[in-house]
Amino acid sequence: MTDQTAYEPPKIWTWNKASGGRFASINRPIAGPTHEKELPIGRHPLQLYSLATPNGVKVTVMLEELLALGHTGAEYDAWLIRISEGEQFGSGFVDINPNSKIPALMDRTGPAPVRVFESGAILLYLAEKFGAFLPTETKARTECLSWLFWQMGSAPYLGGGFGHFYAYAPSKIEYAIDRFAMETKRQLDVLDRRLSETQYLAGDDYTIADIAVWPWYGLLALGEIYSAGEFLQVRDYKNLQRWTALIAGRPAVKRGRMVNRVIGDPAGQLRERHEASDFATKTGDKIEAQQ
Numbered sequence: 001m002t003d004q005t006a007y008e009p010p011k012i013w014t015w016n017k018a019s020g021g022r023f024a025s026i027n028r029p030i031a032g033p034t035h036e037k038e039l040p041i042g043r044h045p046l047q048l049y050s051l052a053t054p055n056g057v058k059v060t061v062m063l064e065e066l067l068a069l070g071h072t073g074a075e076y077d078a079w080l081i082r083i084s085e086g087e088q089f090g091s092g093f094v095d096i097n098p099n100s101k102i103p104a105l106m107d108r109t110g111p112a113p114v115r116v117f118e119s120g121a122i123l124l125y126l127a128e129k130f131g132a133f134l135p136t137e138t139k140a141r142t143e144c145l146s147w148l149f150w151q152m153g154s155a156p157y158l159g160g161g162f163g164h165f166y167a168y169a170p171s172k173i174e175y176a177i178d179r180f181a182m183e184t185k186r187q188l189d190v191l192d193r194r195l196s197e198t199q200y201l202a203g204d205d206y207t208i209a210d211i212a213v214w215p216w217y218g219l220l221a222l223g224e225i226y227s228a229g230e231f232l233q234v235r236d237y238k239n240l241q242r243w244t245a246l247i248a249g250r251p252a253v254k255r256g257r258m259v260n261r262v263i264g265d266p267a268g269q270l271r272e273r274h275e276a277s278d279f280a281t282k283t284g285d286k287i288e289a290q291q
């Protein structure tokens with residue numbers, strides 16, 4: 001490892017060494033596919049290619065919420081994309097998301113398939129398609145979209161900034177951890193103050209804003225990402241804690257969290273989801289018991 005305090009950037013950056021740290025093996029400075037690989041297609045109108053990271057969980061929670069509301073057109077196949085094995089760089093995946101990141105959705109409902117990438121765009125697409133979890137009145141809709149876009153702009157500081165330097169970087173750099181812990185706590189305070197005024201982020205109703213924010217900031221508030229609950233003193237944010245618990249209790253959130261999950265308690269892992277009944281019959285513990 002280079003001594004970070006002594007590092008002088010060269011005139012031109014070149015990709016000549018592994019950066020170290022978790023996920024270093026999948027990082028590249030170029031886009032595009034690395035290999036030919038078609039994606040599987042199941043029998044439902046919606047085909048999701050994902051993994052149960054916070055960005056992936058937003059979409060599976062949304063789909064489970066839509067199904068719980070009775071929207072049968074939201075039936076979906078959720079295929080696993082193992083990002084640590086570079087599956088996001090397969091040609092079929094890149095055709096759906098040129099940015100090579102999960103989640104990616106293909107809507108095959110109509111004669112011409114529609115691709116959607118970026119989790120916020122997927123939530124908005126589904127909310128508009130089914131007329132759910134997005135207010136129609138201008139002021140309320142705008143508030144909802146403001147929080148949705150807040151999440152999309154803010155979470156990279158939490159994940160790519162704080163989470164990366166606190167949990168994944170090969171060495172602990174005080175400057176970087178301080179900078180991003182400061183920003184993360186500020187963001188937690190933004191949410192806590194907002195949730196002192198309203199039940200949900202956009203107002204009285206549960207919307208795609210909550211569905212986008214919860215898998216990042218709710219899970220952080222529960223101490224479930226980056227093992228950072230104590231470090232960031234997340235219990236202090238009382239209104240955030242109230243909202244986090246409220247959403248964690250929703251059955252669709254519990255199901256959505258299980259889809260495309262490959263870590264943790266086997267009973268909480270549904271690696272691929274093709275039918276609603278898979279939650280009862282195909283979780284990791286059931287598969288292990290059959291072997």
Ligand SMILES: N[C@@H](CCC(=O)N[C@@H](CS)C(=O)NCC(=O)O)C(=O)O
Pocket residue numbers: 026053054055056083088100101102103117118119120
């Ligand atoms: N802004 C994107 C971010 C998606 C994203 O960062 N996905 C990560 C997992 S959470 C990923 O696929 N990483 C693989 C890679 O960077 O190669 C979204 O919200 O959809």
